[in-house]
Amino acid sequence: MVHAFIMVKTAAGRSEGLLSEIRSLEPVGNAHIVAGNYDIITEVDTGEVYDVLDVASSKIQGLDGVSDTKTYIAMD
Numbered sequence: 001m002v003h004a005f006i007m008v009k010t011a012a013g014r015s016e017g018l019l020s021e022i023r024s025l026e027p028v029g030n031a032h033i034v035a036g037n038y039d040i041i042t043e044v045d046t047g048e049v050y051d052v053l054d055v056a057s058s059k060i061q062g063l064d065g066v067s068d069t070k071t072y073i074a075m076d
Contacts, residue, residue: 001045001046001047002045002046002047002048002049002051002052002073002074003043003044003045003073003074004043004044004045004046004052004071004072004073004074005041005042005043005044005071005072005074006041006042006043006044006052006055006056006060006069006070006071006072007037007038007040007041007042007069007070007071007072008022008038008039008040008041008042008060008066008068008069009037009038009039009066009067009068009069010039010040010065010066010067011065011066011067014065015033015039015040016033017065018040018063018065018066019031019032019033019040021063022040022042022060022063025055025059025060027044027045027046027051027055028042028043028044028055029043029044029045030042030043031043038068038070042060049073052071052073053071056069056071057069
């Protein structure tokens with residue numbers, strides 16, 4: 001199992017609308033609006049690292065209003 005955090009930067013005023021869209025994606029477990037350099041933090045659990053990258057690059061970055069993502073793979 002691969003556990004990862006995907007940080008999402010959104011266009012101004014888009015965080016709340018994107019939060020529900022991101023939460024509905026498979027395999028997103030949790031997603032929260034946060035303060036800081038990124039607007040939303042997302043937790044995913046997948047079987048392979050490739051699947052995490054697919055979620056970040058295809059599913060999340062493909063949403064209208066997402067301007068950037070940064071992915072962190074948990075090492076524990």
